[in-house]
Amino acid sequence: MRQQQRSSRGHGEAERAGADLRSRRLGRVRLRRRLGAVALHTLIAGVAVLFLVPFYWMVTSALKDTSQIFAQPIQWWPTPARWDNFTRALSYPGYPFLRFVWNSAFYAGSVSLGTVLSSAVVGYGFACLRFPGRDLLFGLTVSTMLIPGIVLFIPTFVLFKHLGLLGTYAPLIGPAFMGNAFFIFLLRQFFRGLPRELADAARIDGAGEFRLFWQVMLPLARPPLLVAAILSFMWTWHEFFAPLVYLADRGQYPLSLGLFAFRAQHATEWGLLMAAATLATLPLVGIFGFAQRYILGGITLTGLKG
């Protein structure tokens, strides 16, 4: 449009004056636009900072004593920094935090491994093998996701109680090795997207169904398997309800439960609590750091909340 204007204008002085005016006007527009961009950036950065405040407060409070945490006016920086909050949290009598970290890693790692392995096998079965009643069973699988966990939880608890497995990790980990509806759904969608010719070619080459799955399909599924592994690790690391119900002995507690128990007994040791909360969050931030692409991709792909 601007070019059209320019070509329809006259020559000489008139044009130079016009160009001058235009460039000035353009400059003003550009300035306004730049101011707008600055304002926008400030707004977005402000919102992002707001989201970070609780994290900042957690980490800095982990280095403060209680009077610094609740100082008026706000004391934004810990002076002096109390590093011993961390060492005290890690060696607090009766609360073996390193043990909690290990328990969490073991719990989340086992559930993640079991979930991924079993859900891949089952998802592949639903996606690529034909058997009677398959679609009905898959529909049933998806619809179970609507049942509130607590409805299933009470009778399952009774079952494990009768099996004498209360106070062990078996009820927390065992079921994961038999598949998880959500990840079965996720992985089935992936396997369905693979070309059928691929499987047929391997079959013609004489590969049995299990070798086909293990040596051809599974390696192809590495990205969605990684998404499933990370998400289920993270969710298990966060899990609070099931360990709270099933575990009795403090030496078995995962971090969530250890943190909860510690707060119940020492509600005023804020520096220690924040140090412990930092320790409980840090490993996931670390994992997120190197697998961010997969996690964010997984969340937007599947359209689900972390």
Place this chain on the structure above:
Amino acid sequence: MPLMPGQRADRGALRRREARTGLLFVLPWLLSLLIFTACPVLAAFYLSFTEYNVVQPPRWVGLQNYRTMLTADPAFWISVKNTAAYTLLAVPLGLVGSLALALLLNLRVRGLGVYRTLVYLPALAPPVASTIIFICMFDSEGGLINAALRQVGLPALGWLNDPTWSKPALVLMSLWGLGAGALIFLAGLQEIPQALLEAATMDGAGPWLRFRHITLPLLTPVILFNLVIGVIGSFHVFTPALVSGGTTGKPLESTLMLMVHIYRHAFRYFAMGYASALAVVLFLAVLMATWAIFRSARAWLYEVGDDRRG
């Protein structure tokens, strides 16, 4: 091409073998469906008509548990009201907040990746840890939030120590995690065809009109998804309520949520029959709410081709 008899038998055998392998692949899950889903659902309904303390065998009491709930357990009604109030606050605020955040992130500013990460970070903190952080910041004496309010000349509030402010405090806590919902909205926003928005701009539509008549309608499926997930999640709110208010919903039962009430009866009093009845009620509430949302979505869910009608 007609198959030779031998080939047909071959193909039948092949199909049978595939079916066998297929069933073998899904077998673990079929067992899990049976042991950890089908039987527990039936058992939960059965137990809800019994009195059962796990030690003695269940005793059939008919509708007694449901009668108790409706007429003789004031804490049940308190927990229902608390959960409803929490849902009515947390879900709309969460939806509007995450949509606003997504629109902001969708303005194609530089450093989008960094902002996306920052906004998602709160979802990484274990719920117990994030609740503890917020209990510290909400402290009614010298907590960060009251200190900030005082510094700008506003009155300090009681937050988690005050029955009127404890639920809003829990809602604010939940809003810290709205980044995950915002990312889902952002993915939806990025699928809206640019050409549509540009055409509307050419026709002289300002930002508001474009949002109201293009962005919002095309986003309704994502809104529906986030709404359903949000409502179901709020009905199940447990960890923040238990960590901050304990099993009694301190202060003054103001944070006693339905899930906390169920937990208390099932795993503190071992009243499994009554707890099962409560769980069944929660199940029905979830089903009804989901049904109502999908039903209402018929009126506001935009589907391609809707314009022809209007």
